[in-house]
Amino acid sequence: MELFFYAVPGVMLAGFAFAAFLLVRRARRLSRTWAHGLTAEARCLRMYTTTSGGGGDTSVRTTLHHVYEFTARDGRTVRFEEEGGPATVLEGDFVTVRYLPELPQRATAKAPSPGRLAVGTGFGLVLLGVAGSFCVGFVVTAHSMFSESGGLMP
Template identity: 80%
Template sequence: MEFFFYAVPSLMIAGFAAAAYLLVRRARRLRRTWTHGLTAEARCLRMFTTAGGGGGDTSVHTTVHHVYEFTTREGRTVRFEEENGPTTVLEGDFVTVRYLPELPQRATALPPTPGRLAVGTGVGLVFLGIAGSFCVGFILLVHVIFAESDGLLP
């Protein structure tokens, strides 16, 4: 029984650490694409929205998706989908995309906003850190409870 009180928060901490790693990796890739990436003209092939939430007292949130296609300098045609793009870009519009030559499928049509990226990444890391801290605190509390009760639940 005691195992579950340690295992579940430990798995949650591992999940928070993995999410933090992915958040930082995405921010670094996006920043590198903005600063060192090549540019190309892309065409918006499709624009669509997805809706989520809306259960109970929560509001519905809508995410805008765009599907772009462009040709790299090497002549390779690349198609990619991106979330949270501007709602002013419609099907058939041409936009400038930035891509890394080694990862053209990870291109972005988002305009460079390094300050916004830094703030968003920072807020995400703070949230994950607080959640992880609560898990560590829970593990320590459980350890103290089990140590004082000689391994028996009170």
């Protein structure tokens, strides 16, 4: 039974650490793309929305997606999807995209905004840190309860 009180927070901590890793990796890749990426003209092939949440008392979150296609400098035709783009871009519109030559499928049509990226990444890391600290606090509290009771919970 004690293992349950250590294993669940441990798995949650591992998940939070992995989420933080993905968040930082995404921010670094996007920042590098904005700073050192090549530019190309892309066409918006499709625009659609997805919804999540909803039902009962929960709020509904709508996310805007765009599918773009462009020709990289090496002549390859690249198609990619990006979520959270501007609502002013419609199907058939042409936009400037930035991409790294080694990862053209990870292109972005978002305008460079390093300040917004830093704030969003920082907020996400703080949120994950707070959640992780609750897990650590839970483990410490559970450990002290097990120590005082001789190994079994009262």
